[in-house]
Amino acid sequence: MADQSSKKEIVMYSRSFGCPFVTVAKHVFADYGVSYREVFIDRDSDAKKRVVEWTGFQSVPTIIVADMGSDMPNAPFDPLPSGMSPRGIDRGAMITEPNFDELAAWLLKHGFIQEVTAG
Numbered sequence: 001m002a003d004q005s006s007k008k009e010i011v012m013y014s015r016s017f018g019c020p021f022v023t024v025a026k027h028v029f030a031d032y033g034v035s036y037r038e039v040f041i042d043r044d045s046d047a048k049k050r051v052v053e054w055t056g057f058q059s060v061p062t063i064i065v066a067d068m069g070s071d072m073p074n075a076p077f078d079p080l081p082s083g084m085s086p087r088g089i090d091r092g093a094m095i096t097e098p099n100f101d102e103l104a105a106w107l108l109k110h111g112f113i114q115e116v117t118a119g
Contacts, residue, residue: 010036
């Protein structure tokens with residue numbers, strides 16, 4: 001598999017204050033040595049609008065695969081039915097509020113890790 005890190009990056013839409021799902025995501029990234037860029041929706045109104053548009057909620061973390069330097073998903077992502085929780089759903093270039101295993105599987109699918117280990 002080609003090295004995806006030179007072309008793509010992980011962008012995590014987050015908040016500047018505590019959130020258990022953000023904590024889980026940061027543990028997954030640390031455990032697998034995956035770098036990411038964080039965008040704070042409570043400090044960036046455009047980012048907040050994007051997350052609400054994408055998820056229907058102010059759901060964090062909303063994690064995307066982006067082209068280097070971009071804050072937008074690098075590919076179309078699956079829509080959600082109106083009002084449905086996005087929690088843990090792999091939407092292609094986006095996943096929101098994943099647990100450890102869901103995020104690890106998503107990172108593997110996108111080539112950011114080579115194997116999933118026990119979480």
